[in-house]
Amino acid sequence: MMKKLKESGLSKEEIVQAYRHVLMGRRLDERLWQLTRIGKTSFNISGQGHEVGQVAMAMAFEHEKDYFLPYYRDMAPCLVWGMTPKDIMLGSLGKEDDPSSHGRQMPNHYGSKEHNIISHSSTVSTQYTVATGVAYGAQLAKKDYVTLTTTGEGSANQGEVQEAMNFAGVKKLPLIFVIENNGYAISVGRDEQYASEKLSDRGPAFGMTGIQVNGNDFVESYLAFKKVVEDARKGFGPALIEMMVTRLTSHSADDDHSVYRTKEDIENLKKNDGLLLFEKQLIDEDYLTREQMKEIDAELKKEINKATDEAEAMPDPKAEDILKEVYADN
Amino acid sequence: MMKKLKESGLSKEEIVQAYRHVLMGRRLDERLWQLTRIGKTSFNISGQGHEVGQVAMAMAFEHEKDYFLPYYRDMAPCLVWGMTPKDIMLGSLGKEDDPSSHGRQMPNHYGSKEHNIISHSSTVSTQYTVATGVAYGAQLAKKDYVTLTTTGEGSANQGEVQEAMNFAGVKKLPLIFVIENNGYAISVGRDEQYASEKLSDRGPAFGMTGIQVNGNDFVESYLAFKKVVEDARKGFGPALIEMMVTRLTSHSADDDHSVYRTKEDIENLKKNDGLLLFEKQLIDEDYLTREQMKEIDAELKKEINKATDEAEAMPDPKAEDILKEVYADN
Amino acid sequence: MAMMTYLEAIHKGIEEEMARDENVVIFGEDVGGVKGGVFGVTKGLAEMFGDDRCFNTPLTEGLIGGLAVGLGTVGYRAIGEFQFADYLLPAVNQLISEASRMRYRTQGDWTAPITFRAPYGGGVRGGLYHSQSTEKVLFGQPGLRIVTPSSPRDAKGLIKAAIRCDDPVVFYEHKRLYRLLKEDVPEDDYVVPIDKANVVREGDDITVIGYGMVLNHALKAAETLSKEGYEAEVVDVRSIYPLDKETLVKAAKKTGKVLLVTEDNLEGSVMSEISAIIAEEALFDLDSPIRRLAGPDSPSMPYALPLEREFLISEEKVLDAMRELAEF
Amino acid sequence: MAMMTYLEAIHKGIEEEMARDENVVIFGEDVGGVKGGVFGVTKGLAEMFGDDRCFNTPLTEGLIGGLAVGLGTVGYRAIGEFQFADYLLPAVNQLISEASRMRYRTQGDWTAPITFRAPYGGGVRGGLYHSQSTEKVLFGQPGLRIVTPSSPRDAKGLIKAAIRCDDPVVFYEHKRLYRLLKEDVPEDDYVVPIDKANVVREGDDITVIGYGMVLNHALKAAETLSKEGYEAEVVDVRSIYPLDKETLVKAAKKTGKVLLVTEDNLEGSVMSEISAIIAEEALFDLDSPIRRLAGPDSPSMPYALPLEREFLISEEKVLDAMRELAEF
Numbered sequence A, B: 001m002m003k004k005l006k007e008s009g010l011s012k013e014e015i016v017q018a019y020r021h022v023l024m025g026r027r028l029d030e031r032l033w034q035l036t037r038i039g040k041t042s043f044n045i046s047g048q049g050h051e052v053g054q055v056a057m058a059m060a061f062e063h064e065k066d067y068f069l070p071y072y073r074d075m076a077p078c079l080v081w082g083m084t085p086k087d088i089m090l091g092s093l094g095k096e097d098d099p100s101s102h103g104r105q106m107p108n109h110y111g112s113k114e115h116n117i118i119s120h121s122s123t124v125s126t127q128y129t130v131a132t133g134v135a136y137g138a139q140l141a142k143k144d145y146v147t148l149t150t151t152g153e154g155s156a157n158q159g160e161v162q163e164a165m166n167f168a169g170v171k172k173l174p175l176i177f178v179i180e181n182n183g184y185a186i187s188v189g190r191d192e193q194y195a196s197e198k199l200s201d202r203g204p205a206f207g208m209t210g211i212q213v214n215g216n217d218f219v220e221s222y223l224a225f226k227k228v229v230e231d232a233r234k235g236f237g238p239a240l241i242e243m244m245v246t247r248l249t250s251h252s253a254d255d256d257h258s259v260y261r262t263k264e265d266i267e268n269l270k271k272n273d274g275l276l277l278f279e280k281q282l283i284d285e286d287y288l289t290r291e292q293m294k295e296i297d298a299e300l301k302k303e304i305n306k307a308t309d310e311a312e313a314m315p316d317p318k319a320e321d322i323l324k325e326v327y328a329d330n
Numbered sequence C, D: 001m002a003m004m005t006y007l008e009a010i011h012k013g014i015e016e017e018m019a020r021d022e023n024v025v026i027f028g029e030d031v032g033g034v035k036g037g038v039f040g041v042t043k044g045l046a047e048m049f050g051d052d053r054c055f056n057t058p059l060t061e062g063l064i065g066g067l068a069v070g071l072g073t074v075g076y077r078a079i080g081e082f083q084f085a086d087y088l089l090p091a092v093n094q095l096i097s098e099a100s101r102m103r104y105r106t107q108g109d110w111t112a113p114i115t116f117r118a119p120y121g122g123g124v125r126g127g128l129y130h131s132q133s134t135e136k137v138l139f140g141q142p143g144l145r146i147v148t149p150s151s152p153r154d155a156k157g158l159i160k161a162a163i164r165c166d167d168p169v170v171f172y173e174h175k176r177l178y179r180l181l182k183e184d185v186p187e188d189d190y191v192v193p194i195d196k197a198n199v200v201r202e203g204d205d206i207t208v209i210g211y212g213m214v215l216n217h218a219l220k221a222a223e224t225l226s227k228e229g230y231e232a233e234v235v236d237v238r239s240i241y242p243l244d245k246e247t248l249v250k251a252a253k254k255t256g257k258v259l260l261v262t263e264d265n266l267e268g269s270v271m272s273e274i275s276a277i278i279a280e281e282a283l284f285d286l287d288s289p290i291r292r293l294a295g296p297d298s299p300s301m302p303y304a305l306p307l308e309r310e311f312l313i314s315e316e317k318v319l320d321a322m323r324e325l326a327e328f
């Protein structure tokens, strides 16, 4: 049973805005797969099936001041934080103006100085310890920003993740750790990844609240984040949230999940598609009609087309700039 | 309130033997401090205050077949496993016949091929992941040996420790993880090290039992280990035991704890001296008289004198052997 | 003989060793089950040898390192896979502090005979973190061996040698060569020596030393150069650490003109050590400065195509450098 | 001017920078509180600047690495201490994948101005894991700087330069020099350039290049040799990575006879890169092979005194090598 949308305390406008973000996440990602298939970009890795929880998560923060250290499936929350579809496109096409890395990192390595989204590498979970520094900065400066960092459930087993949680617990850092648990680390299923029932149990083991939420339940997710963000902002310390989500696609453009997921499994994925469930809820609870959704969809597609065209027209990084910004003095 | 000795299910002989090990741990370490002070050895780091729990721990294993991956304070359990005072001496004096490292590692880096004690480095806690390989070997070979590994509560925060526990949980390895919690990582106290109430809470977070025991309570410690070792041997998987102990000395010969422990703290240490508490218990529960203890003490000292003399007479490693056993073919 | 890609040859070598010795086990992220590795090197091994001997680990490279060391101490021959050579960095402490020293610090009482597999190299649009040559990070750690094959034939024989070796061996596999190279590979049980460089082409005019993708470039460039009247001696380093000094110095002395090629950055690469060895032992046989051809000193290769291309050593760049040296 | 040991000079440099810029923070195992580091380098800083700016971390080097990077991104200048250089190995992933690449991978949008302190070096009966020169593990990672002072005067100026530098800098401190060296150190606010080698002694007969303990041996040996009629040019590398090629090549050319000294293992050390640079850029100015004097290729130095002595480079060994080269 999903929590009713009105229990969120959000206005209708805000809920509709949330839907737009969720849908934009989906549609933009679909476009990126297309671009990958036709060879315009060489790689994609997507948040399909994570978007509802991701958007709920991001909406619990104040994007003007809070910091975000995402991982590669977090396109939707980066959009909530302020990045534009064009920004994402520039990254996937590896363009000079890509705000994430200026074409230096692979697609889906999100970052934006303008929007307080701190660059992450491909090496999983290093953002967890980096986030402790960002959060400690708030304490030092006596600022009330809260820091958010995310990773996958496979990556959450990296030792550094526990080191970061341990330190955050000790210093009561204003830092929200998130594990987006889609049950797979590429082909490796839950049973081979960890033995505890819930990963959120690791919260208390490191001195903080640990909450598991259903990432398909927008309100459950949003309220859980709202609470821990408020607490963190008040100085009550960090929290760990395990967000249960579904990976609807293969791991990435380099993977084919039909090798290790049965046909049945793959067919069943649709039942857990958070977008479809969210749409049903929006209709059932009278926030939007199917018609209105179609209109939004059309608008978003136009925006995506425009972003694609504009991004494609932008220049590539120049070969002669390869040594730029290796050090501060070059 | 400490558990009565007879509740251990151990015979009087076994209990007295336990006491001999505890006392030998203490006396041998005292000798090593002396040797350090007069410059015969350059370093010592000791288990004083850990011995009662350590001996209880070691007695729950079958030393002919079980493997032990100790850390530097584990002289007493190494003695229980079969190493001799002379073996220890050879290590502290850096002699060629030192079974731990043939004089190549610093003192107190215990190991013995003969006694299934696997060599550890100075880099803390790497033995935790190494121990998973040893334990996985039991499953592969369908052997029923159990593996024990230990570390300090500071070192237990290393990421690798959690990686090891996580894997052991997944594979249900016959592996007992121990944290000897003496409240200090050199000068760093508990509050700066971790925020959870008990480190044993990390057990369930990684899919295994976690038990905190009072390491000064011989029977409580012994019974806890006995149970988890039996379970592990039956294939029920790993366990984490947090053993609360006291560090009676400075961290090592290179440290002076009076800098960061108050005079009062240091005076109070004696109250938590497991050896004294154990002796009182042995007397109160009629296992030994003060007189008999003195006799034992005298015997042990003789043994230590002999071990010292014999070890001192042994040859140092030869300079020309510095490249021996870098690779299999040299 | 059978036609095999570089990837198939590695697979075959592992399969043969697992069949030959039941103490050989293999593991890593996505290594087990039906996936059999993100590149498919271990595909089928779990079915063939059981899920106990070929299995997935959680996503924790430190654990992969320690697990392998522990298995080594109790008599197994572990093959630990790092999914990408870039991702062995979280395991560096285990590799240096434990694997490479278990034997030395116990004077042989305990040993860690391990093969760590690490797919490396650029030109796959992998950007900063899926393209690296990380061998320099582990280079110069006595007790550890680093090897890499540059042909399918060597790939099979060398992985077998690594598995049988009683030392810990880091076995680098060039990702671009996986499917690019195909040749006849013996079907019988042979090993390639773990500690020998290989003169793959003889010539009297210049000496080119390299391994991996750039070695293949050098071989092709040597043919072109031959038509121009210069013959290049081409040496495959193969045993990256410890180096086979004898073969390298001999090849350097033979022509007196040495070109060292690596797709790693210029500074701090394996080629620097080779240069130092030659400068120490063959200086008076040299007719020209020891020339290194390498990537620029940027932190690995960026993703965007113009940047990746700028970073990579191409056949053309190798040929130019060889020609220049020949004409020196 | 004030007489200061190498240790006091480092302490003083940090203290001055913390007083000068409130964004400078320092942390590590035992760094805070009343202990102030196992060697006492940070003693008093917690009291002076508060427990927020000088504090203890849990025993987790990966965390120290990441914490520093994160602080850098939000405008702080972190000084992270690794208690021993041996124990930065668990943080190698953070140092290479994060610290050294934050600037590059964002083309300067995000940066990580950090100083990582690492006490290194042998001769302290520290055995295999308290004696290492781990700089070679980090060498050749563009984006990262590695420096080390070899005198108290440089120690103060260089730690200040490292803290002010907008790049991540690994600052190696030789444990044996902490209390061994004492000299007059300026009390004013000076910095030593972060990227320059230093010619510490002029001479025309041979060139000796080194850093740390062995550099001090070389300086003493040079005096002895001078009495024998040979004058040695002695160069302190100081900026280990990137190297100051210009100064090094010039010094090599000046005498044509080069001795590279390191207390690290022979193979894969920083000296190999220096040798490669000289072999590339000054080959025809050389009158003798480039000679390296280094520890044997054992995994660091064993504990037992005869073995530790065998490993270590002594003043005598340096003098012998210098004399041999001078007479070549």
Ligand SMILES: Cc1ncc(C[n+]2csc(CCOP(=O)(O)OP(=O)(O)O)c2C)c(N)n1
Binding pocket: A073, A122, A123, A124, A151, A152, A153, A154, A155, A156, A180, A182, A183, A184, A185, A186, A247, A251, C029, C059, C061, C083, C087, C090
């Ligand atoms: C340190 C490191 N090891 C391995 C990889 C290769 N890799 C990339 S994603 C991935 C699986 C991640 O799974 P999970 O954390 O569950 O995240 P998900 O992709 O499911 O969202 C792996 C093994 C990597 N990027 N970094």
Ligand SMILES: Cc1ncc(C[n+]2csc(CCOP(=O)(O)OP(=O)(O)O)c2C)c(N)n1
Binding pocket: B073, B122, B123, B124, B151, B152, B153, B154, B155, B156, B180, B182, B183, B184, B185, B186, B247, B251, D029, D059, D061, D083, D087, D090
């Ligand atoms: C990876 C690593 N970092 C730092 C050190 C230095 N060091 C040695 S012991 C120690 C404190 C250990 O404390 P704890 O784990 O509580 O064990 P205890 O000494 O109290 O038994 C430190 C920091 C080390 N040996 N290894």
Ligand SMILES: [Mg+2]
Binding pocket: A152, A153, A154, A180, A181, A182, A183, A184, A185, A186
């Ligand atoms: Mg996942």
Ligand SMILES: [Mg+2]
Binding pocket: B152, B153, B154, B180, B181, B182, B183, B184, B185, B186
């Ligand atoms: Mg402790």
